[in-house]
Amino acid sequence: MARAPGFGVDIGGSGIKGCTVDLRDGSLADGRVRLPTPMPATPEAVAELVAAITSTFGWHGPMGVTLPGVLKRGIACTAAHLDPAWKGLAADELFSEYCRAPVIVLNDADAAGLAEMRFGAGRDHDGVVLLLTFGTGIGSALFIDGKLVPNTELGHLQVDGVDAETRAAAAARDNEALPWPDWAARVSRYLQVLEGLIWPDLIIAGGGVSKKADKWLPLLECRTTVVAAALRNDAGIVGAAAAAAQGRVR
Numbered sequence: 001m002a003r004a005p006g007f008g009v010d011i012g013g014s015g016i017k018g019c020t021v022d023l024r025d026g027s028l029a030d031g032r033v034r035l036p037t038p039m040p041a042t043p044e045a046v047a048e049l050v051a052a053i054t055s056t057f058g059w060h061g062p063m064g065v066t067l068p069g070v071l072k073r074g075i076a077c078t079a080a081h082l083d084p085a086w087k088g089l090a091a092d093e094l095f096s097e098y099c100r101a102p103v104i105v106l107n108d109a110d111a112a113g114l115a116e117m118r119f120g121a122g123r124d125h126d127g128v129v130l131l132l133t134f135g136t137g138i139g140s141a142l143f144i145d146g147k148l149v150p151n152t153e154l155g156h157l158q159v160d161g162v163d164a165e166t167r168a169a170a171a172a173r174d175n176e177a178l179p180w181p182d183w184a185a186r187v188s189r190y191l192q193v194l195e196g197l198i199w200p201d202l203i204i205a206g207g208g209v210s211k212k213a214d215k216w217l218p219l220l221e222c223r224t225t226v227v228a229a230a231l232r233n234d235a236g237i238v239g240a241a242a243a244a245a246q247g248r249v250r
């Protein structure tokens with residue numbers, strides 16, 4: 001089968017990662033490049049790094065870029081963990097200009113979810129599937145019979161009077177030096193609230209901390225089956241590349 005290359009960049013609160021992707025199986029086609037997210041993470045500073053990563057691969061085709069916020073038709077409506085200057089900005093146009101390539105932007109968790117549904121832990125799962133990414137914040141991607149409901153932002157659900165991600169993101173475990181059982185108890189509480197509202201058939205746990213799934217998934221107490229993301233922390237790159245290849249625009 002001929003190679004089907006795509007290109008994706010995943011922008012997070014701590015790092016910006018990009019790579020060419022083999023869209024036949026969702027594998028990274030080269031070594032991925034990661035640069036630390038600039039501080040402050042202004043649109044121009046971030047776009048410069050995205051362009052630098054893109055030129056490392058000599059890529060000029062359609063590409064996907066994720067952001068940790070709500071994206072509607074290329075416009076960043078929120079930008080958690082990045083500079084407030086992103087709000088209201090045409091992010092697709094900014095990246096296209098810097099990278100000299102057609103760019104599609106999408107929420108980081110939505111990208112990770114698209115990748116897991118196509119190539120990973122969500123493959124062949126219909127019904128209501130929820131992917132959650134545990135990182136600097138909590139991202140969510142909701143699928144109904146394989147179709148994405150974009151921009152769900154379930155990490156910001158109020159749980160016991162606080163924004164859920166402030167207690168249950170992986171960053172909370174790091175910042176408060178929480179032992180695994182303590183953090184898992186917080187995640188369980190979050191999942192119990194969530195599953196009472198949307199009754200998922202499957203939850204996929206992603207984000208960097210999914211690499212250590214054996215330390216905390218067995219400790220979770222909730223009704224729904226929770227499995228670790230198969231593409232680990234590369235799912236955002238893969239999903240962004242896949243979305244761009246499909247010409248997905250909202």
Ligand code: BGC
Pocket residue numbers: 067068069070078080081107108109110133135136137138139140153155165
């Ligand atoms: C943002 C989401 C994002 C998630 C993970 C949250 O704070 O609101 O848009 O998907 O963090 O980065």
